[in-house]
Amino acid sequence: MATKTNPGNFFEDFQLGQEIVHAVPRTVTAGDVALYIGLTGSRFALHASEAFARAIGYGKAPVDDILVFHIVFGRTVADISLNAIANLGYAQCRFGAPVYAGDTLSAVSEIIGLKENSNRATGIVYLRSTGFKQDGTRVLEYVRWVMVRKRDQAAPAPGDHVPRLPVAVEPSTLGDACPPINAAAYDFTLAGSPHRFADYVAGERLDHIDGMTVEEAEHQIATRLYQNTARVHFNQFAQGQERSGRRLIYGGHVISIARALSFNGLANAFHIAGINGGRHVAPLFAGSTVFAWSEVLDKTELPGRSDVGALRLRTVATKDRPCTDFPDRTGDDYDPAVILDLDYWVLMPR
């Protein structure tokens, strides 16, 4: 009898154009929202306060964009990245509709690229994942690429196609998950900062100052909350036999912490409308302290909207190194403390 347990897909199991409907649908609740605050320290008023959200034009407080991302991402792991070695990058991520407590999220992915590595032991899988609500509303789509082991090194490569991906999300396509904002009702004091869209300029850099130490229990609880089952995060017995000897912290948890730290300087960046690209430059292990800084890459108005504008930000996170002097990359080389380089669009009141 064939086993009924899922060993996960290997590189040669994927096909170009393949569509995968992921298990398990997940209802997001006030419990998830509270845990997300407890695990990350997020303080953005839109997500923390029903009263604030209603005042500016949302029906109620929407779920944090990054929490939505993690839950949709979590759906995809059992099919895509159980045998992954590394999550290499993200692109073309756009949010399609606000998610509220009570919504049930599910996900579908399409394989859009496959490229065997020259060692023939691994390959890169490119996929576009889409998250939906119970009523079919698209809440999120994004491309990611991930290095996956082959089961059998001798197996033929299942394809050889690297998709061409734009370097950024087109700003005119942003804002679907943000209803019209009542700017007059937007209380900058309650939001935590007087700085609005007009106050930021391209090239400006912000040190987010604070540091956040991550514990094993914290990243495990967070990653399980998203029902992300990738083995490297939970199994110390197996990880103890790997080179690092440690459980690897889910890269998404680093994104959450960097976003939470960015409140100090970007408190009115109330909505992440899209992610242009992201790279986990180095792994994070428990016990380290995460710091972050951001740079304004660009700013733009959105067609037909006078309520909000879009800032293109780059947020860099480091471990065990404050960001007073903005540790960065030079060419392809990063400062050794850098662990995350994230390029994304936020919306801010004008």
Add this chain to the structure above:
Amino acid sequence: MATKTNPGNFFEDFQLGQEIVHAVPRTVTAGDVALYIGLTGSRFALHASEAFARAIGYGKAPVDDILVFHIVFGRTVADISLNAIANLGYAQCRFGAPVYAGDTLSAVSEIIGLKENSNRATGIVYLRSTGFKQDGTRVLEYVRWVMVRKRDQAAPAPGDHVPRLPVAVEPSTLGDACPPINAAAYDFTLAGSPHRFADYVAGERLDHIDGMTVEEAEHQIATRLYQNTARVHFNQFAQGQERSGRRLIYGGHVISIARALSFNGLANAFHIAGINGGRHVAPLFAGSTVFAWSEVLDKTELPGRSDVGALRLRTVATKDRPCTDFPDRTGDDYDPAVILDLDYWVLMPR
């Protein structure tokens, strides 16, 4: 003045036939459900998704059976097992009605057996505990037996009766907590596995593959969530003076993790309808990694039900040892890595 603090009952404080109404009623909420997912990684679609639950015939997503068990169990600790040395076993556990977020659970126990140990320092208390909703609906009943210290070794034994307990729950009595399932609406893709009742055969064994490392903070948060106050789980100062030197992880947390791991192979075992017996073979301490495997002991149809069938499973959990080769017992001797041996009935769509 007599103290107003509760030192817990000792063996000689119990009487055969005694009925104990436990404090404190506990309303189960979406917060508990989220924390349970975060602490265990459970992925069963019925509990994770309102949409899935409604589609198959539940009014809304029921609370995980094992979470219900832990909350009812937690009520009993202050009266029964504050001075317990070890929780020895469970039997005759049946679920009586689905529990939903918003329900308030309370518990009553009857002492059904008492047996002093030959050392006269301890005795075994057998009790049947029953959990109720706010409206009196019985949601759970089970028998457990627990070794409790005597306050005074010279005190006479309060009784000498060992109840006769059937080795298994009668299958015809299962299913009260499972409404009629709309099998046509049961989406096996969304549930995470194509395998239904008909696909399993008695004798079949499944390695659940994944491992889950447990941290001190995790088991403490879980056990406090159930308001289980047994001292061995929380007090490192006192435990540091015991032989193990460590806080003992609540055995129920091991059951939760084993159940969550069993998703990989048993994703459609959506409901635990009864527990025939359970034994905590060895203690678990933080830092260890839990693995699990299961065996199908039996399978049966349920009288009058064509929607679901019952599998009798035995799930064995180990610490720091993968279950590829199904570590087991030989006679009364267990493989030294085994920590849990649980015999229970699950319902699956036919």
Add this chain to the structure above:
Amino acid sequence: MATKTNPGNFFEDFQLGQEIVHAVPRTVTAGDVALYIGLTGSRFALHASEAFARAIGYGKAPVDDILVFHIVFGRTVADISLNAIANLGYAQCRFGAPVYAGDTLSAVSEIIGLKENSNRATGIVYLRSTGFKQDGTRVLEYVRWVMVRKRDQAAPAPGDHVPRLPVAVEPSTLGDACPPINAAAYDFTLAGSPHRFADYVAGERLDHIDGMTVEEAEHQIATRLYQNTARVHFNQFAQGQERSGRRLIYGGHVISIARALSFNGLANAFHIAGINGGRHVAPLFAGSTVFAWSEVLDKTELPGRSDVGALRLRTVATKDRPCTDFPDRTGDDYDPAVILDLDYWVLMPR
């Protein structure tokens, strides 16, 4: 361009009479309530059970008083105590209305005292903070004083005024957050103790027996849940360079644990109506075990209320030392194990 990040206020930034509207409003949910139970082990029936709360006269289960305190306190940190060295004390704390899941809390503070220390490097800020619901209802007010660094030692002191604070909250002003209690419906068995107001006498002392070990992940999750961003709690990189070398546990977490432990002996002290004074005698670091004992300082009826009476309690918490012999202070010297000395009013059914 001036930085947009908030370095926090320093001593010379405050002015006597200054009013500060704090960010960020925070909706309290069932998720927060569950996490609070999971992190503290609180068991008071009023907060744990909707059914119990409704039976005795609340519309629904109110949020734990100390959780309300922490959330209001958390609002104030970014403006007041980001650069604090130590939270020195509390006084004149009164609860004004019950808070329910779904309420959104915000906070305002007034600077009521300023006193430079003789070293001229630091000063003490006295403030009265008030927490409000979305509809303007006052839910809490309290005074605290905190030692804050100066940015520039040469800067002139911003004031020199120490407010006169009564040593206790006037009992006749207590009870606003407690509706009339239906004493006949108050079930002492379900609440966990037979002891009511009449059973306690001034001078009585209670050892709460149990100990609770605190993990880094636990206090970090708790403190982030309250969106309290004080740096000393989260940043091991920075703390590793301080004398203690450790992250300091938020003193409020110690209050929560002491209150939860006090259930054993004070289960019917269902509501904290006011806090007369509180002092964090020594810091707590992760890995230590907290114990607590209480003394009844006073008891009084409340004007016009025959349903409940007020006990004035002093709860002392220790680390790594059981409280069997009530470790205390002698004059100004505390037993070296003492970490908290809290003087407060609770309401109990008569």
